[in-house]
Amino acid sequence: MFFLGFIFEWIDRKLIARFQGRVGPPWYQVFADIIKLAVKEDITPLGTNPWLAAGLPLVAYSSVATAAVYNPVVGSTKYSFAGDFIVIMFLLSLPSLLYFLAGWICTGVYSVMGGNRSLLQYFSYEVLFTLALSGAAIASESWSLSGIIAHQVNSGANIIHQLLGFLLAILGLIGKLKRSPFDIPKAKSEIVAGPLTEFSGKKLALWYLSIQLQTVVGICLVINCFFGSWFAAGGAHRFIAWFVFAILVQGLLSLFYAIYARLRIDQLIQLTWKILIPLSLVQIAVLILL
Amino acid sequence: MTIRDIVKKLITQFRLPAGSQTHIPQNEMALKIDGKLLHSIIESLLENGIWHLTTITAVKKNDNLHLLYHFWMHGGLTLDVPMIEEKKEIISIADLIPGAEFYEREIFEMDNVTFIGKDYLELLFRSDNTDTKT
């Protein structure tokens, strides 16, 4: 999972570059960036609790790593249990809260503003992501990811009758990961880097690693919920199928990055609550009735 | 009305001495006026439809500081206002033309000219630790 994070980030950057008419970085760029970040000087600003500043990225990374453990890749995992879907969603939402806290503990204006915005976005996008993926859980009548996959193996991939849910899940994932067009908490041209402005060196490297891992876990979740029917036990075709879908989802994320401008926080919230969440509720209602 | 007509009108209206009006190359009319008449002349210019002030120049001619007000309205017009030697002050026109504010601030900071009617307390161009000498 750790290395998958790097691979996906490279695919993301290369795709975005191609969409923008550029060449894009070579494969080792992502490793070089993290290594370089890790050897830089680590400065904690005055007034920031150094234990919190060091602890927050650590907790963020470990919570996502735990979620990764419970998340089936290519259809199987040793650690599945009933209800693990909810546990994973909770663990995935923890880094966003910690992101806000990181902004709160730093004394700079940019950090606090970024933290405030990220909290506003958090409420909208966690709800959207959860609702969109819940459609899959409801259809399979199981709150365990293995159960969701098993259901799809038996009765066809969820994508076929939940296309809307899939698209909403992608949008929710973009909001959770704070990527453009929903990257208002870390809007570079307004508040420098938002909550992460004052972090540097190893702490910042940990934050980036946790964001990478979040991306991978998010993508895996989406694949498991919507494309699970290809992951019946046994057979090398699982790996190929998984890889194809992973690139598809990552491609959609990169595409949305490239083709839209960053939205303002009020436009973002309006969009979510007026359009996207009602649509996801419609999707769930349809599933329940059918 | 063209610039030429407006200048003629101003000369008669304010009884400016002969020879106040000159020509500066590349299509600019120049009018030498007294500092006391500045405010009223600019009011008159605004009434006649000349409202675009390009800039205010502070220039030392013959050891005396002159302020040049450059206007433009399909033709250039420059008002040449000599300062009185000892006291470097002139009435501010920022109440008539709000756009003049930055130009007056620059002259206030760089050439130490006081503008009556407007206190420029905050520095704009100069850094906080430069001396105030011309």
Next chain:
Amino acid sequence: MNRIIIPIGPQHPLIKEPLSVRLLLEGERVVDSFLRLGYVHRGIERLAEERSFIQNIHLMERVCGICSHVHTTTYCQAAEALLGVQVPERGLFIRTLLCELERIHSHLLWLGVLAKNMGFETIFMYAWQYREISLNIMELISGGRVSHSVNVIGGVRIDISQAQSGEIELGLQKLEERSAQLLNFVQNDRSFHLRTKDIAKLTIDDIKKLCVVGPVARASGLDIDLRRDAPYAAYPQLDFRVYVLEQGDVWARTMIRLLETLESVRLCRRILSRLPHGSISVDTPRRIPPGEAVSRCEAPRGEVLYYILTDGSQNPARIKIRTPSLTNLITLPLQLKGLNMADVSVAISGVDLCISCADR
């Protein structure tokens, strides 16, 4: 609600040159703003008094990086007016060609910066890619991409050969297609509209009171363009369209600049096709007789004024430069009032500031 002060600058990812705007925010709304300039003040007007007229051409080019040619054009025009010389036709046309190419490059640069500050990296990458075409053309003509030193007092010092003409024409064709693409995009893309429409509106009364010039004024309904109203260089012999819009928001300014870019490309082709034969400059004496001169040109950002006072020696007695960026800066506190924090970057980018011009 509590108020916080957010400093934008002097160092900030939003602005490319040092400028200090301190915003007083209440929640996410800007209540007031405090402007400070002077971070790149180099005292160019004072330096010019120590150098000869010919050395000053080199100095004036460095007032601004993006509109360097227009500064030297205005300066040389003022000096030529004092000397009473007439630049030959071919020299005037070459000067105008570079002025228009510079306009294209400046507007495309600005579009990229606006898009980047809006979070729209894709348009930033494409606009700057297309800008490379104009930079290559300028490099072909003068050897430099942004700094040309083509003007001399009395004309220009570089000629355009037939082969170069052909290559320039090809480049201009490509530029026309690509700029039309960008224009089409700005007209139709919904997320661009969401971020730029109705932001930082300026009415025509504000424009008149603050004496604003350039595309910002034309986007609010004021029909002024020095190329048409006080023609200089080769403009008396060229016809072109001046675009004026009424909305006055950042979207209108973007549209105006893109329309002007397209018009400049067409104007460049007209200039190339009508390039007259003859010499490109006349000889001028080193000393300029005493007198004063005022010269105005239309830079990409608006009206540039040069006032030169000479006393008969080899150096000028006083040079006054008025750049349009200073005038557009005056509108900034007015535009920022009541604006949402997220729109501040769009508003500041929309004004197209060139702080090194404003500070000199």
